[in-house]
Amino acid sequence: MDRPLLQVEKLKFRFRGQSQDVVEDISFRVGRNETLCIVGESGCGKSVTALALMGLLPRDSVRFGSGEIRFDGESFAPSDHDRIAAMRGDRMAMIFQEPMTSLNPAFRIGDQIAEAVEQHRKCGKAKARERAVEMLRRVGIPAPEQRMGEYPHQLSGGMRQRVMIAMALANDPELLIADEPTTALDVTVQAQILELIAELQAETGMGTIMITHDLGVVAEIATDVAVMYAGQVVEYGPAEAIFNDPQHPYTIGLMASVPSLTGPRRRLSTVPGSVPGIGQMPEGCRFSSRCPFAAPVCASRPDLAEIAPGHRAACHFAPLDQRLERRA
Known part of the structure; x- marks a missing residue:
């Protein structure tokens, strides 16, 4: 496998005064001319992860517990603000959600x-x-x-x-991070912006991290997908695998909530409840309080384990099709 442009390993940090990590053991990679889409509800830690990678979190309020960033083979700690600042705006750049602010x-x-x-x-x-x-x-x-x-x-x-x-x-830049760059735009302008980013990526070969709520956008542009929930990556893999064979209950819930343009009209599916706040996270699996498959074993945290080549899920019951067969 070619050396990735960016590789993040076990990124973990919390803010001053908080009892739990806002981001916990995040790992992912981005290659040149590849697009990693990070998806999840508001409050899952997507944007704060991007800000940490760009060195834009306040130095005096964030506490990094662990983690390593490797950029084009060079390794440094996420707390090395000076090293990150030297690359920010040059080798790494970011597009923010609301340009007016x-x-x-x-x-x-x-x-x-x-x-x-x-x-x-x-x-x-x-x-x-x-x-x-x-x-x-x-x-x-x-x-x-x-x-x-x-x-x-x-x-x-x-x-x-x-x-x-x-x-x-x-x-x-060699790496572009785009934090929901089309959220406030109408669909026509949104399509133009996404097409523009894709064209520039093809011209320069840069790697791209796209943070978005829109699974339609993800299906269109993603090479790989990281699904985040409550500060953790709960599923990670090639876009085709995530869409065709989701293996975490949260990912399945997100996919089911997307309206269909074909077939009979039906009530949209929802994921019950909401993302817990910092200090209110369940022990073990953070999704257990909203999960239809929750069981006593979920009191222990599941590992982000590989269930197919390049496809990983943090669920005690993955692969879920085997779980459903046993329950049938």
Whole structure:
């Protein structure tokens, strides 16, 4: 197997004053020109994991218990903020969920993109602005020279998101993390943004981590999928395996909640309950309080075990088809 671009091993951390880890033993990998989609309900730890990888969590409030990050073969601890900061915006970049709160409203968009270029390419202002115009044109913004002088509030939501993409890709990063970049956009603009990211990925060969609630998007773009629940990865594997043969009860619940465009109309399935807060996590399997297969053995934490080549699930009863056959 080729060396992955990014490999995360046993990432674990909590915030000051909390009794339980907000993220616990997270492991995954991303190859060049591959897309890892991280899915799960709000509160499952998806975005905070991305912020930890980018070194954007407050240093004085986060406590890393363990973990190792390997980027292109180089190994470092997730608490090594200086090492991560040197790569952030250069070798690693991130697109945030809401561009209106991520872009500085007091500065023109051209200046914000050019600043990122100046910081990492060590070039003059003129060269940086040339690169900013080039990136605005590359992401499909018309009249980029004019847009350089505009403020974020003068642009539509889709345009602002394109500016965020231009800023993230200005230094040709090897890894792009996109945290629900299309959530606030209409479906037409959403499709354009996803197509743009795919085109840029194909051009540069960068690896991509996409955080999303939309399983339709996942089915369209994912190479691999990590399903998160309550700060843990509960299922992980190739997208085809996750969609065709889900093996964790939580994954099955997520899949069943997606409306179908064909066949008879039926009431949507739901996963009862909600994600427990920090300090309220059940002992053992964190999904046990909502799981239809819960049993006394679930009081112990299941390992994320391989059930097929590259396909892992954290459930005592996986493979579930064998469990159902025994109960029949």
